[in-house]
Amino acid sequence: MKLSSYIQKSVREGTQVSKFNTLAAALLGAPAHFFFYFTFKYGFHLPYENFTLRLIATLLCLSVLFKDRFPEFINRNFPWFWHAFLIFVLPFIFTVNLVMNNFHELWLYWEIFMLFVLISFVPNWLMFLIDFFIGVAGAILFYFLSVPHVELHPTFNIPLYAIVITFTIVAGIGFSYSNKRGIMALERNNALQALAGGIAHEMRNPLGQIRYNFDAIQQELPFYTPESEFSSIPVSGVERIYQRVAQGQMAVNRGIQVIEMILEEVKDSASSKSTFSFYSISAVTRKALDEYSYESEEERQKVHFQDGADFMFRGAENMFIFVLFNLILNALYFLRSFPGGRIDIRMQPGESLNRLYVRDNGPGVSSENLGKLFDPFFTSGRKGGTGLGLAFCKRVMRSFGGDIICNSVHGEFTEFVLSFPVLAESEIADYEALLYTESRLSLSGKRFLLADDNPEILAMIRRYLHPLGVDIDEAFTGSEVMEMIESERYDLLLVDLNLPVLDAFELAYRIRGSGKHLPVVAYTAEPSYILLGRAEKSGIQGLLSLPIALADFLHLVTASIKENPAILQGSLGGKTLLVVDDSAVNRMIIRNILQKFRLTIVEAVNGQEAMETLENHHCDLMLMDLQMPVLDGLETAKRIRSGQWEYRNIPIIGMSGNSDPETVQQAMLSGMNDYLLKPLDNRLLLKKVVALI
Known part of the structure; x- marks a missing residue:
């Protein structure tokens, strides 16, 4: 582990503040400081006691009882206040009294007692030592600044006492660590028991949506008998089927995101910054609101987005969308009993920090629970959830370099x-x-046809394309598009989905029917995922949502050019792909995706069979699952790379349902060239195959 990572881990462990600790500090510390002042000064007649220091310590001890009533700034940074408090009331005051009383025997004993108490409150050895040495250093400074100056004449055996102090610290840290591990194991066991039920609960929602949409599709299909002659399904019915399929696909994606979120939290792993990119907060927020699965139109109408001044952030789009999903899910849950309930989302650019506010007029959060909202596995009122959501949101926002806080009345x-x-x-x-x-x-050098009757959108797209060195023609209706395509050659059509005369669906269908291989990218103000299935079926390569983000625009336009069926069939045609997976369904999915590009697909059910296949067939690429019987993918890749056979240099793409860095690293170390996460993303699969074949 890197030093910086270990220090961050130590700070995180050493700044955990439990309600029991604050209660113990208040109820034991406050009366103890008050009582011992009078006991030591008037009972034992020690030469030094300081009423001011004892009073401050007593008030500090009492103050932690009112943690939930602290100002928002202090409450947000309470762990640091807690450490300052501990440093003052324990090592500082105890060491001041030890030194100022000329190392009196009684205070030598109390110093050892103080060490055990401090260790119990600060369960990380590094943070404990930092707190201890800051307190001791402060006490020594206090001694040198005190008037009148106390002359020190220690009579105790310093080396022997130093041994006792050192052993006390080591033993205390050892006992604290052992106790912490036992508590953590118990908490982990309880958390995992709750997690099992939590996963089932969280997955019921997307699985329920999938089942509902399949049922709805079945209702749209006509009654079947072997003698039936089917009439055409009404246009409205076809549109509903496309919409149900899109919603079912989105529910699958959401279920995968829930699983990823839970695995991230259980493993206590942060998002990898190497995969971060730049995003428009307005565009991603709109995307999240469009894709959220509302239970009713009434629920959708409760969410209001004030699209103000936009700003860019650096992070991971899927993780940020999940953060918003979680906040909306919680707010809508608590707004169910509020007829006039609403959620307002607004943006606020700033000088040092940009902010996004998600506010609801629901029941609010009690002051007792406000400080615990972001604790792992904490739930407040909502039954049946994992309790992981807000803790994960905190981790995501901090990985972006920002934070998330909650204000509530x-x-x-x-x-x-x-x-x-x-x-x-x-x-x-x-x-x-x-x-x-x-x-x-x-x-560069490509020729694009832009089709839209909105001059502002045309101007924006021209501005995006200007630095690329492309030639641009424009059309304003679908009929003009067809005329220009017939007379000129274009590399890409960029079109408004609702173009007059002939919309993008009809244009793409006609272009494909004419035998032309012209990629079509459309854009729409409607949620793109709802229309994506119909768009792909008609021959549209990609669909963008307005307002168009530059990164999405460039990625999709570039991919559409590269994935032009004519180009792909030319580059992949005649190649042979070996698919190695013990699941017949997985092999069928890959075959259906890639066969249309004139690839020859060869199949094997385990690594041993794959190596036998390579002995008898020339293959240009392997797609291989990691977990298989007989011989798994990792061992197969190692044997292929270490042997002297002709196929030892064949490109290999590994596949698995595990996304953790350790699994990916194992795949790379075994000799694989790339890695795909199951369930496979069609576009990503095609991209990786083209790159390696």
Whole structure:
């Protein structure tokens, strides 16, 4: 583990503040300091006692009882207040009394007692030593600044006492660590028991949506008998089928996200910053609101997005969308009993931090629970959830370099504030320059046809395309598009989905029917995922939602050019792909995706069979599952790479349902060239196959 990571881990472990600790500090510390002042000064007649220091310590001990009533700034940073409090009331005051009483025997004993108490409150050895040495250093400084100056004449055996102190610290840390591990094991066991039920609960929602949509599709289909002659399904019925399929696909994706979220939290692993990119907060927020699975139109109408001044953030889109999903899910749950309930989402750019506010006028959060909302496995009122959501949201936002806090007044409102560091203009400019550099290689010199009757959108698209060096023609209706395609050659059609005369669906269908291989990318103000299935069926390569984000635009346009069926069939035609998986369903899915590009598909059910197949067939690429009977994918890859056979250099793409870095690293170390996560993303599968074949 890197030193910086270990220090961060130590700070995290050493700043955990439980309600029991604050209660113990208040009820034991406050009377103890007050009582011992009078006992030592008037009972034992020790030469030094300081009423002011004892009074401050007593008040500090009592103050932690009112933690939930602290100002918002202090409450947000309470762990640091807690450490300052411990440093003052334990090592500082105890060491001051030890030194100022000329190392009196009684205070030598109390110093050892103080060490055990401090260790019990600070369960990390590094944070304990930091707190201890800061307190001792402060006491020594206090001694030198005190007037009159006390002359020190220690009579105790310093080396012998130093041995006792050292052993006390080591033993205390050992006992604290053992106790912490036992408590953690118990908590982990309880948490995992709750997690089993939590997973079942969280997965019921997307699985229920899938079942509902399949039932709805079945209702749209006509009654079947072997003698039936089917009439056409009404247009409205076809549209409903497309919508149900899209919603079912989105439910599957949401279920996968829930699983990923739970695995991330259980493993206590942070999002990898190497995969972070730049996003428009407005565009991603709109996407999240469009894709959220509302239970009714009434529920959808409760969510209001004030699209104000936009800003960019650096992070992971899926993780941020999940954060919003979680906040909306919680708010809607508590708004069920509020007829006038609403959720307001607004953006606020700032000088050092940009913010997104998610506020509801629901029941609010009690002051007792407000400070615990982001604790792992904590739930407040909502039954049946995992309790992982807000803790995971905190981890995601901090991995973005920002944070998430909650402001609430019980009975009035709850407001979550998501903060993002302001990105320098140079960072955004460098990112956009990199995007254009990557896209220019594929797009420079191409000829595009833009089709829209909205001049503002046409101007925006021209602005996006200008740095790429592409030639641009424009059309304003579907009939003009067809005329221009007949007379000119184009590399891409960019079109408004609802173009007059002939919309994008009809245009793509006619272009495909004419035998032309012209990629079509459409855009729409409607939620794109609802229309994506119908768009792909008609021949549209990609669909964008307005407002169009630059990164999404460039990625999709570039991919559509590269994935032009004519180009792909030319590059993949005649190649042979070996699919190795013990699941017949998985092999069928891959075969159906890739066969249309004139690839020859060969199959094997385990690694041993795959190696035998390679002995008898020339293959250009392997797609291989990691977990299989007889011989798994990792061992198969190692044997292929270590042997002297002709196929030892064949490109291998590993496949697995595990996304953790350890599994990916094992795949790479075994000799695989790339890695795919199951269930497979069609576009990503095609991209990786093209790159390696």
